[in-house]
Each structure stands twice: as C-alpha cells, then as structure tokens.
C-alpha cells in the first residue's frame with residue numbers, strides 16, 4: 557500500500573516540477589515531459605540538452621582535457637558500479653526478507669534511487685565545475701565568459717532544480733555563476 561502511495565506522490569511532485577519548469581522557462585515540454593511523469597519510464601526517457609551543435613572552442617577543449625587529467629570518467633563509473641551493487645543487494649533483500657514480488661522490488665528500487673540519482677548529479681556537477689576551473693586557469697576570464705555565453709546559446713535552458721533532478725550537467729548559467737561570479741544572458 558505504502559509503495560503505491562509513494563508512487564502517486566512521485567507523479568504529483570514530478571507534475572509540479574514540470575509545471576514550474578514550463579512557467580519559468582516558457583518552453584514546451586513536448587511528449588518527453590509527459591513520459592517523465594510515469595514511474596520507471598522516467599528512468600529511461602532521454603533529456604535533450606542542446607538545440608544546436610556546441611562549437612569546440614579552446615575553452616571547451618581544455619574543459620574536456622580536465623576530465624581526462626582528473627580521471628573523472630573512472631570515478632563516475634566506479635560510483636555507478638557501487639550503485640548497481642547496492643541495487644542488487646537491495647532487490648535481493650526486498651524479495652527474500654520482505655517477500656516482495658520482482659515488480660514490487662523494482663518499483664521500490666526506482667523510488668529509493670531518486671535521491672541517490674540527485675546526489676550523483678550533484679557529484680557530476682562538481683566535476684564539471686572543476687573542469688571549468690581547470691580551463692579557466694589555462695585561459696582567462698574573457699575566453700571563459702565567451703565560451704559559456706556561446707554554450708548558453710546552444711543549450712536548452714533548464715532551471716537549477718529541474719537540472720538537479722534530471723541532468724548530469726549543470727546549466728551554462730550555473731557554470732558561469734560558479735566560475736565568473738556573474739549571470740550571463742543567453
């Protein structure tokens with residue numbers, strides 16, 4: 557019973573998040589916005605990030621170099637492996653100790669994963685900020701500002717809260733606030 561109450565709560569909260577997003581960005585959500593409301597389906601719905609190709613500027617290249625130098629991909633993958641190991645343990649515990657059916661165990665896992673996913677996104681965001689700093693140190697504020705402004709123009713604008721729930725990347729606005737301490741307008 558509790559499981560189904562929580563799933564309904566999830567749908568309500570995601571609906572509120574979508575409404576808030578539509579209001580603040582003035583952009584339509586399309587069919588993906590509807591799919592994001594459905595539990596389990598929303599775990600696999602892709603989130604489009606850019607509306608046009610991002611130009612490979614010097615800053616972008618250095619940012620990518622930062623990911624390599626700081627071994628970010630390895631760290632992310634280790635976190636994913638750790639998550640899946642806990643997930644398998646969680647599923648087994650649900651089914652053996654609590655006599656949950658497979659479907660129920662999957663649904664519980666889906667719910668339990670929501671806060672962990674947000675934490676994972678927060679962790680990824682910090683990696684992105686780290687690489688922006690890396691690129692900034694090798695260039696200057698002017699280059700960084702121009703690159704982030706260009707990125708903001710290519711990017712589909714999302715609010716910070718929406719991005720934290722759904723994206724592994726912070727928005728260009730957040731990134732420029734972080735490294736340049738100012739807001740850029742797309």
Ligand SMILES: [Zn+2]
Pocket residue numbers: 619620623684687
């Ligand atoms: Zn990056």
